[in-house]
Amino acid sequence: MAARRATQEADVSRARRLELPVVGRRPAGRDFVWLVLDAPPDWRSLPGQFVNVLCESDAHEARASEGRVLDEADGWPEATGLELGGRRAFGRRPYSIARVERSGRQVRLHLLVQVKGPGSRFLGSRPIGSAVDLVGPLGTHFTAPADDRLCVLVSGGCGLAPIFGLAEGLAEAGRRVVNLFGAATLEAMPLDFSEPPRPTGPSAGCCAGAPGLEETASAKEFAFRGATTFLATDDGSAGFRGPVTAALETYLDGPGRGEPAALYGCGPKAMLKRLAQIAAERGLACEISLERHMGCGIGVCLSCVARRRDPGDPRGWTYRLTCREGPVMDAHEILWDDA
Amino acid sequence: MSDAKADLAVTVGKIRMRNPIATASGCSGYGEELAAFYDPGLLGAIVTKSITLEPRDGHPPPRLVETRAGMLNAIGLANVGLEAFLAEKLPALARYDVPVIVNVAGATRDEYVRVARALDAAEGVAGIELNVSCPNVKEGGIEFGVDPKTLGGLVEAVRHEVSRATLIVKLSPNVTDIAVVARAAVDAGADALSLINTLRGLAIDPWTGRPRLSNVTGGLSGPAIKPVALWMVRRVWQEVASKRGVAIMGLGGVQFVEDVIEFLRAGATAVAVGTANFVNPETGRTLAEGLGEALRRLGCARALDLVGRLEVT
Numbered sequence: 001m002a003a004r005r006a007t008q009e010a011d012v013s014r015a016r017r018l019e020l021p022v023v024g025r026r027p028a029g030r031d032f033v034w035l036v037l038d039a040p041p042d043w044r045s046l047p048g049q050f051v052n053v054l055c056e057s058d059a060h061e062a063r064a065s066e067g068r069v070l071d072e073a074d075g076w077p078e079a080t081g082l083e084l085g086g087r088r089a090f091g092r093r094p095y096s097i098a099r100v101e102r103s104g105r106q107v108r109l110h111l112l113v114q115v116k117g118p119g120s121r122f123l124g125s126r127p128i129g130s131a132v133d134l135v136g137p138l139g140t141h142f143t144a145p146a147d148d149r150l151c152v153l154v155s156g157g158c159g160l161a162p163i164f165g166l167a168e169g170l171a172e173a174g175r176r177v178v179n180l181f182g183a184a185t186l187e188a189m190p191l192d193f194s195e196p197p198r199p200t201g202p203s204a205g206c207c208a209g210a211p212g213l214e215e216t217a218s219a220k221e222f223a224f225r226g227a228t229t230f231l232a233t234d235d236g237s238a239g240f241r242g243p244v245t246a247a248l249e250t251y252l253d254g255p256g257r258g259e260p261a262a263l264y265g266c267g268p269k270a271m272l273k274r275l276a277q278i279a280a281e282r283g284l285a286c287e288i289s290l291e292r293h294m295g296c297g298i299g300v301c302l303s304c305v306a307r308r309r310d311p312g313d314p315r316g317w318t319y320r321l322t323c324r325e326g327p328v329m330d331a332h333e334i335l336w337d338d339a
Numbered sequence: 340m341s342d343a344k345a346d347l348a349v350t351v352g353k354i355r356m357r358n359p360i361a362t363a364s365g366c367s368g369y370g371e372e373l374a375a376f377y378d379p380g381l382l383g384a385i386v387t388k389s390i391t392l393e394p395r396d397g398h399p400p401p402r403l404v405e406t407r408a409g410m411l412n413a414i415g416l417a418n419v420g421l422e423a424f425l426a427e428k429l430p431a432l433a434r435y436d437v438p439v440i441v442n443v444a445g446a447t448r449d450e451y452v453r454v455a456r457a458l459d460a461a462e463g464v465a466g467i468e469l470n471v472s473c474p475n476v477k478e479g480g481i482e483f484g485v486d487p488k489t490l491g492g493l494v495e496a497v498r499h500e501v502s503r504a505t506l507i508v509k510l511s512p513n514v515t516d517i518a519v520v521a522r523a524a525v526d527a528g529a530d531a532l533s534l535i536n537t538l539r540g541l542a543i544d545p546w547t548g549r550p551r552l553s554n555v556t557g558g559l560s561g562p563a564i565k566p567v568a569l570w571m572v573r574r575v576w577q578e579v580a581s582k583r584g585v586a587i588m589g590l591g592g593v594q595f596v597e598d599v600i601e602f603l604r605a606g607a608t609a610v611a612v613g614t615a616n617f618v619n620p621e622t623g624r625t626l627a628e629g630l631g632e633a634l635r636r637l638g639c640a641r642a643l644d645l646v647g648r649l650e651v652t
Contacts, residue, residue, distance in 0.1 A: 013375045017620060133619075135620060295403045299372050300366060300617075303412065
């Protein structure tokens with residue numbers, strides 16, 4: 001029986017609303033942008049936590065939303081909050097904190113933005129010097145295993161974001177980390193390669209007993225000490241050909257055979273569901289970060305529910321808030337058919 | 340105009356509010372969530388999520404989707420139920436120096452009556468807001484809210500049980516003439532009215548053909564509905580509230596200080612902030628702090644002086 005994660009409930013009282021300046025931005029892959037924000041020196045967050053980012057702004061509305069009455073010369077603002085007919089985003093979007101970089105009193109938050117809709121287009125196009133309005137830190141965080149077992153991290157697409165910070169945090173803490181990252185194709189990876197990764201193919205395996213699996217050391221993002229990274233692509237354009245969960249099984253049956261391990265994951269639902277199955281089949285602990293549409297991010301609107309096992313309930317499950325009792329949860333607790 | 344601070348205090352029924360800013364039902368939790376961002380005591384009142392006799396799970400997800408200039412939700416009246424509310428949530432709310440208005444929903448008249456009776460007897464409940472307008476669940480009271488006769492019967496029955504708390508009836512915009520239901524509510528003994536609840540709406544994913552909410556339809560809120568809300572507040576104020584001396588709590592797209600002024604001018608004595616809390620959790624404080632300055636610029640000594648002042652020449 002895999003060790004169960006103790007249920008966490010996030011402490012909203014630690015969250016603040018902040019306007020953080022963009023100090024760095026770097027497009028990566030076909031449709032990702034890494035955004036670097038300057039955070040206050042007392043910023044405290046743990047891998048897996050998120051920020052709820054306002055993806056709507058213009059100068060006029062921003063001033064009105066601050067409650068300042070405009071100068072007489074400006075006239076009264078219309079302040080309807082939105083331009084009619086525009087495909088503008090209106091509310092906030094939850095983003096995992098991908099990385100917290102500290103240097104003296106300087107603190108930088110890294111967000112990974114996948115540009116796909118009006119909100120992410122707005123956020124991904126913020127220029128250096130502009131301010132990003134966010135509420136955070138919010139939500140639960142990943143927990144390290146109690147012993148020195150191997151930490152195997154599995155992510156897909158923009159699910160890389162929380163896993164990135166986790167990999168770095170675990171590696172810095174001296175844990176042994178294996179990081180498997182999957183995407184549809186090489187161009188869909190939000191990674192910057194010092195040299196293009198090679199497709200490995202079934203026969204090129206350098207890991208004994210792990211066909212198709214080859215360590216990828218060339219992604220600059222993973223250049224920190226202590227993590228071994230494998231890539232997987234659906235089309236085989238980089239690394240293992242196939243789903244990242246198949247790469248995981250290959251790893252567990254090969255180099256990781258017989259090793260006590262803890263699994264961590266973030267990515268599309270189908271990937272997480274399979275990850276949870278693999279963890280259950282092998283009796284491994286597994287924490288995942290679940291993505292959900294959220295209204296408020298602080299436990300008020302009750303929209304981000306997921307069905308979780310609850311032995312105390314006659315049906316065996318209850319709806320739980322992903323923003324307060326997640327996004328990081330025990331994978332074994334989630335009823336995946338509904339998730 | 341002197342530099343004296345404008346008087347922001349207003350009264351809704353028996354509830355004395357330090358300013359006209361409340362949080363709307365379902366958009367402010369039970370106080371503690373907002374307390375992370377500001378002291379709820381800065382507000383005029385807090386209105387809780389709908390409470391029902393028994394706990395409710397709510398609808399399966401997705402429960403909420405953003406739409407142009409607004410938000411469509413079908414939460415399904417998820418709540419802890421009366422017993423847990425009285426045992427856990429209400430005492431927690433008492434920490435803040437702010438009047439608490441508890442929103443009540445039910446499937447039957449008896450359910451409303453039983454919940455209202457218990458709340459009226461509970462310490463720390465300044466007001467009871469009857470949700471007769473949830474568009475998302477069969478048991479959400481919408482059938483009580485659209486037929487004046489049925490509504491009158493419900494309000495009368497609840498009125499009989501509520502002597503201490505202010506009885507507020509929250510009206511649905513999904514009717515032909517909101518003044519007719521407003522009149523029925525006041526005739527039956529409502530101390531105050533709040534309007535509007537959400538407008539029933541539908542959002543569709545054009546490529547899959549599926550509705551974006553599990554409940555198919557939902558309630559539309561946010562800036563998109565503000566002009567509708569303003570007009571309905573105006574209509575109810577003219578036809579009912581001003582004649583009967585009943586206060587209106589106006590809501591629907593309140594986000595900026597200017598919105599508050601517009602609602603007061605339309606005829607609201609107070610406003611409630613809903614969806615805007617999700618855009619900016621500090622909205623309530625921002626409005627409470629900014630209103631004085633706005634009144635000063637209008638040359639208005641008291642917030643109450645603005646109520647109903649639409650300058651039609």
